[in-house]
Amino acid sequence: MQGISILGIQAEGTAMFEIFTYEFVWRAMAASILGGITCGIIGVWVILLNIPFVGIAMSHSAFAGAVFGLLIGVNPLVCSLIFCSIAALAIGPVADRGGVSVNISIGIIFSFVLGLAFLGIGLMKGPRTEALNFLWGSILTVSYNQIVLLCIITLLILILLILFYREIMAVLFNRDIAKASGIPEHIILYVLLFLCGITVTLNINSIGGLLIFSLITSAPLAAYQITYDLKTMYFLSALFAVISCLSGLFVSIFINVPSGALIILVSSMIFAICFVLSPKKKRTKAYGPS
Amino acid sequence: MSKLISIKNVSVSFRDHIALHNISIDIRKGAFVSVIGPNGAGKTTLLTVINGLGRILSGTVEVFGRKARPLNINKIRKRIGYVPQQMAVDPRSPVSVKEAVSIGRFGIIGLLGKWTDSDEQKVENALDKVGISRLSEKPVGHLSGGEHQKVSIARALAQEPEIILFDEPTSNLDPKAQNDIIKLIERIYSEKKYTIIFVTHILSHIPHSCTDVVLMKKGRIVKSGNADDMLEQKILSELYDFPMQVSIVHGKKHFHAGHFHTGHSGRGDGNV
Ligand SMILES: Nc1ncnc2c1ncn2[C@@H]1O[C@H](COP(=O)(O)OP(=O)(O)OP(=O)(O)O)[C@@H](O)[C@H]1O
Numbered sequence: 148m149q150g151i152s153i154l155g156i157q158a159e160g161t162a163m164f165e166i167f168t169y170e171f172v173w174r175a176m177a178a179s180i181l182g183g184i185t186c187g188i189i190g191v192w193v194i195l196l197n198i199p200f201v202g203i204a205m206s207h208s209a210f211a212g213a214v215f216g217l218l219i220g221v222n223p224l225v226c227s228l229i230f231c232s233i234a235a236l237a238i239g240p241v242a243d244r245g246g247v248s249v250n251i252s253i254g255i256i257f258s259f260v261l262g263l264a265f266l267g268i269g270l271m272k273g274p275r276t277e278a279l280n281f282l283w284g285s286i287l288t289v290s291y292n293q294i295v296l297l298c299i300i301t302l303l304i305l306i307l308l309i310l311f312y313r314e315i316m317a318v319l320f321n322r323d324i325a326k327a328s329g330i331p332e333h334i335i336l337y338v339l340l341f342l343c344g345i346t347v348t349l350n351i352n353s354i355g356g357l358l359i360f361s362l363i364t365s366a367p368l369a370a371y372q373i374t375y376d377l378k379t380m381y382f383l384s385a386l387f388a389v390i391s392c393l394s395g396l397f398v399s400i401f402i403n404v405p406s407g408a409l410i411i412l413v414s415s416m417i418f419a420i421c422f423v424l425s426p427k428k429k430r431t432k433a434y435g436p437s
Numbered sequence: 438m439s440k441l442i443s444i445k446n447v448s449v450s451f452r453d454h455i456a457l458h459n460i461s462i463d464i465r466k467g468a469f470v471s472v473i474g475p476n477g478a479g480k481t482t483l484l485t486v487i488n489g490l491g492r493i494l495s496g497t498v499e500v501f502g503r504k505a506r507p508l509n510i511n512k513i514r515k516r517i518g519y520v521p522q523q524m525a526v527d528p529r530s531p532v533s534v535k536e537a538v539s540i541g542r543f544g545i546i547g548l549l550g551k552w553t554d555s556d557e558q559k560v561e562n563a564l565d566k567v568g569i570s571r572l573s574e575k576p577v578g579h580l581s582g583g584e585h586q587k588v589s590i591a592r593a594l595a596q597e598p599e600i601i602l603f604d605e606p607t608s609n610l611d612p613k614a615q616n617d618i619i620k621l622i623e624r625i626y627s628e629k630k631y632t633i634i635f636v637t638h639i640l641s642h643i644p645h646s647c648t649d650v651v652l653m654k655k656g657r658i659v660k661s662g663n664a665d666d667m668l669e670q671k672i673l674s675e676l677y678d679f680p681m682q683v684s685i686v687h688g689k690k691h692f693h694a695g696h697f698h699t700g701h702s703g704r705g706d707g708n709v
Pocket residue numbers: 451454455456474475476477478479480481482483522
C-alpha cells in the first residue's frame with residue numbers, strides 16, 4: 148500500500164475517466180480480471196474437493212518462500228513460486244502415502260511451512276516490513292512481469308480445464324469412482340493442487356496472502372448456491388471473482404483503503420446475496436415430480 | 438476356462454487391523470461368484486483388492502493375466518465395473534445423473550479422447566436398462582439412496598466392462614427395485630457373459646445362474662464351492678454364528694434367520 152496519491156485526482160474534480168490514463172490502473176485492471184478468472188476457477192475445485200484451507204496453506208508457503216528469498220537475496224516471487232510448487236505437489240503424495248485425507252495433509256504442510264516462515268523471519272535482520280507486505284498486497288502496485296505470469300497461468304488453467312474437463316469433473320465428483328473407472332485420478336488431483344498453489348502465489352501481491360483464501364472460497368460458494376450445472380458454476384464463480392476484484396480496485400482508487408479488503412467484502416456480499424436467493428433451498432419447486 | 442482373476446496369498450491391513458488374512462482365490466472367465474459372510478468379514482475389501490482401490494500388504498493379484506502395478510492399474514480398471522456399497526454425494530453437487538453415469542466411460546475414452554455419439558448412446562442405454570432415464574437431468578445429489586444405487590449400476594453398465602463387482606447392489610432398494618436389479622444382473626450375466634462378483638447379505642438374491650459361492654469370515658475365505666453345496670443350513674449357521682433355516686419351496690431355496698420353530702413370528706426371524 149504505497150501512498151499513490153489517487154485522492155489528488157478526485158480532489159481536482161476531473162472526470163472519473165482520467166484514471167484510465169494511468170498505466171498502473173490498466174495493470175491493476177488486468178490483474179483483477181486475470182486474478183478473478185483464476186481464483187474463480189480454482190475456487191470451484193477447492194469447494195468441490197472440500198479443501199478450503201488449501202488457500203491458507205498455499206499463501207503461507209508463498210510467504211515462507213518470500214521470506215527465504217529476501218534472506219538469501221533471490222527474487223521473493225521466484226522463491227515463493229518454488230516453495231508453493233513444492234508444497235502443492237507434496238499435498239497429494241503425503242495424503243496418499245500417509246493414508247490420511249487431503250485436508251489432514253494440507254494441515255501437515257501448513258504447519259511445516261509456517262514453521263519455515265517463522266524461522267526465516269527470526270533469521271532476518273532489520274525491519275521485516277518487506278516480508279510482511281507480502282501478506283497484505285495491493286492491486287495498485289502489480290508489476291508488468293506479474294501480469295505476464297498471470298496471463299500464462301490463466302491460459303494454462305483454461306486450456307487444461309477444457310482439455311480435461313471430463314476427468315476433472317469425475318475427480319471432483321468422487322475420487323474413488325473416478326479411480327475405479329480407470330481415470331488417472333492421482334495425476335489429475337495433483338495437477339489441480341499444483342495449479343491452486345501457483346494461482347495463489349501469483350495473486351498474492353494483488354489481493355494479499357491472508358485475503359486470497361476468502362476470495363477463493365466465497366466466489367465459488369456464491370455460484371454453488373445458485374446452480375446445479377458445473378459449467379455454469381465455473382462461469383459464475385469466475386464472474387463473481389472478477390466483479391469482486393474490479394469493484395475492489397475502483398473503490399480503493401477513490402477512497403484510500405486497502406484493495407484486498409474491499410475485494411473480499413464485495414465477494415462476501417455477493418455470496419450473501421446468492422445465499423439468500425438460492426434456489427437450492429426450495430428445490431422441490433425446481434425439480435418436482437415430472 | 439481361463440483364470441481371469443488370480444489372487445495369491447493376499448493380506449490387507451488397515452493400520453493394526455488385518456482385514457484380509459493371506460487370501461487366495463482364482464476366478465475363471467464367465468463365472469458368477471457370490472460372496473457372503475457377516476459384517477466386517479472383508480467382502481468389500483476383497484472387491485477393492487481386485488480393482489486396485491485397496492492397497493495390499495503382501496501377496497499378488499493378477500487380473501486379465503496382468504499383475505496389478507501402478508503403471509497398468511488404470512488399464513485393468515477400465516475393464517472392471519464397480520458398484521460400490523455406499524457412496525457419499527454432496528446434495529448440492531453440480532453434477533447431473535447423466536454426467537455421473539457418463540463417468541463410467543471416461544476411463545475407456547482416455548485422456549484427450551473424444552466423446553462420441555456411441556458413448557452418448559451407451560450412457561442412454563444404461564440409464565434405460567436400470568430404469569432411471571427420467572432422472573437423467575436431475576442433480577445427482579437429489580437422489581434417494583436406492584436411486585443412487587441405480588446410478589452406480591448404470592455407470593458400471595455404461596462402462597461395458599468384462600468384470601463387474603457388485604457390492605450389495607440391492608441394499609437400500611425397495612422390494613420391486615430389488616427384484617428388478619437382481620433380474621437385471623441375471624440378464625446381463627446371461628446376455629453378455631460378464632464375469633460377475635456379487636456381494637450380498639440377502640441369500641435369496643443369489644441367482645440360479647450363480648456358479649460359485651464364497652464364504653468369508655474374519656478376513657478369511659472359510660469355504661467355497663457351488664451354490665447348492667454352500668447354501669446349506671449347517672454351513673450358513675456356522676458362517677453367521679446364528680441359526681439359519683433353509684427350506685425348499687417349489688424347487689427354490691428359502692432362507693430364514695433365527696429359530697424357525699419358536700412359535701411366535703417376528704423378532705429376529707425373517708426372510709434373508
Ligand atoms: N478404511 C478402513 N479403515 C480401517 N478399517 C477398515 C477400513 N475399511 C474396512 N476396515 C475394516 O476391515 C474389515 C473388513 O471390512 P469390509 O468392509 O471388507 O467388510 P465387509 O465384509 O464388506 O462388511 P459389510 O458386510 O459390513 O459390508 C472390517 O473389520 C473393517 O472394520
